[in-house]
Amino acid sequence: xxxxxxxxxxxxxxxxxxxxxxxxxxxxxxxxxxxxxxxxxxxxxxxxxxxxxxxxxxxxxxxxxxxxxxxxxxxxxxxxxxxxxxxxxxxxxxxxxxxxx
Numbered sequence: 001x002x003x004x005x006x007x008x009x010x011x012x013x014x015x016x017x018x019x020x021x022x023x024x025x026x027x028x029x030x031x032x033x034x035x036x037x038x039x040x041x042x043x044x045x046x047x048x049x050x051x052x053x054x055x056x057x058x059x060x061x062x063x064x065x066x067x068x069x070x071x072x073x074x075x076x077x078x079x080x081x082x083x084x085x086x087x088x089x090x091x092x093x094x095x096x097x098x099x100x101x
Contacts, residue, residue: 001062003041010054024053 011021018036022029027049035042042050044058051061055070071079082090 003047004035004039006061007042007050008036014054021050021053025049026053 011018016024018032019029022032025032025046027046031046034040035046047061048058051058054061082093085093
């Protein structure tokens, strides 16, 4: 995955200028400009700020799945619980869900 390309694509999808993205992410415009001009990778805190501006988590940024980044708070809670379950607990939950649908 090319991190800068992903940031640019997400920025373009929203129709945001560099100034708008920097403002939304609460980073200096020169920080974003420096990333693009020097082809530098962002630091973790900068990437976290950019993800927050896009309304996604770092995990969602790096995910290559088709899970939409615009989850409801309830869906987010469900995924948080899923992420702390053991594999056996996840399998049990999936089996249970299949019985009710």
